[in-house]
Amino acid sequence: MNLTLRIWRQKGSEDKGRMVRYEVADVSPDMSFLEMLDVLNERLTLEGEEPVAFDHDCREGICGMCGMVINGVAHGPEVTTACQLHMRSFSDGDTIDIEPWRAKAFPVVKDLVVDRGAFDRIIQAGGYISAPTGSAPDAHSIPVAKADADRAFDAATCIGCGACVAACPNASAMLFTAAKVTHLGLLPQGQPERASRVVRMVDQMDAEDFGGCTNIGECAAVCPKGIPLETISRLNHDLLGSLSGADAK
C-alpha cells in the first residue's frame, strides 16, 4: 500500500521543528510501523537526505525505547508499542501524522527522539528498595499473598516508554510514578521505605515539570502494558497517608 507520512522534523533541541511530508510506496501490511520507517530512512539515506531519527531497541514490545504519537495517539491506533504496531492497522492511501512525545520534561533531542531522563530521576528518587547484599535469600523466606504478587507484577510490567505522559492532557507522569509506587508498595520488601518513597518520587515528578493528574484516564487507555488507572489512586492513598507519618521527609 501507498502512504503519505507527515513527520515532525527537528534538527536539535534548539531548532523550531516542523511537519514534513513524505510519500512511501509499496508498504507491506505485515511490516511493523518501525520497519515502514526503516524503508523510508533507507530511501532518504540513498537520496542523501538526513534519515528520520527515532528511538528503538528490542522491537519486541518489551524495552520501552520506541514511542511516537501516531495520528494523535501515543503508539498509534493499537494498544501496544510502536514497534508492535503493524501496517495492517492502516489502509492504502492513508495520511499518517507522526510526532514525538510532547512534554516539557521530555525535551526533543532530534526529530522523534526525546530525552526521558526525567523518568530515570524519578526512579532514582525512590523507586527502589534498599536490600543488604550477599547471597540471594530463599524464595519462600518472605511469604507474599498471590493476589498481591499478581497486582505488584502487573504494575511492575511498566516499561517506562512515556506514552502516559504523551497522552495526558496535563503531561503528567502520575501513571508511571504510580506504577512503581504500587509495584513496591504491594510487596513486603517495599514496606520500610513505602512512605518516604512516594513523597520523594512525587516531589521529583513535580520538580521535573510534569503536570498534575486530573483523573481523565488517557494514560491508562494508551499504556502498552495495561497499567490500570487505579495505581494512581494507590499512589494518592500512600502520599496522603505519608503526610501524617513521621517517615516523610
Add this chain to the structure above:
Amino acid sequence: MIPTRYRSSVFLKAAMAVTGAVMVLFLIMHMVGNLKAFEGQESFDAYSHWLRVVGYPAVPEGGLLWAIRIALTVSVVVHIASATVLALRARRARPQRYQTRKRVRQSYASRTMRWGGVIIAVFVLYHILHLTVNVIAPGGASDSPYERLVNGFQQPLVAVFYIVSLLLVGLHLQHGLWSVFATLGASSGRREPLLRGGATALSVLLIAGFMLVPVSVMIGWVS
C-alpha cells in the same frame, strides 16, 4: 515558605477534593431546601427565615448560617486557588502542542473541568447577588425570598441562564465526584465503575432537583 509536601501536586489535588466534597454536601442541603418552593410562599419564606435563626439561642442568631458561609468561602477559595496553580503547572508541562490530537478516553465533562469551573464561578457570583444579597432583582425586588425567586425565574433569560449553568455544574460534578474518591486514594479497579456510576447518578439527581424550581416557575406551576 510553604513546606514542599504541601506544594506537591497530589496534595493540591487532595485539597481540591476535600473542598469540592464540602461544596457538594452544601449543594445537597441547598437542593433539598429549594424544594420547599413547591409547598408555597409561606413554607419557603419560613424556611429562609429558619436558616437565619437555627440553633438560637445555643448559637448567636445567624451563627450557623455564617459558619456555613465561612466554610464555603474557604472551600471556594482553596478550590479555585489550587485549581489555578495546577492548571498553570499543566500548561507549563506541555509548552508545545500536538499538531494532531485524538481523544481516546476523555469525556466532555473531564475536558471542561477548568473553563466549566470558571463559568460556574461567574454563575455563583450572579446567583448570590440575585437571590442571596438581593443586589440584582430581575423581575422586581421583594422582601419575600419566594417572590424574588418567582419574579426572577419568570424572566425567560434568567431562567435559561440558571438552567444552562446548572447543566455545567452537573458536568463538573460528574467528573468531580468520582475524582474526589480517586484523588483521596479510595478508588480501585473494582470500585471504579461503581464510583463513576454513583457520581453520575448523584449529579443527575442533584441537578434535576435544582432544575425543578426554575422550570416549574417558567411553565407556571409555581407562581
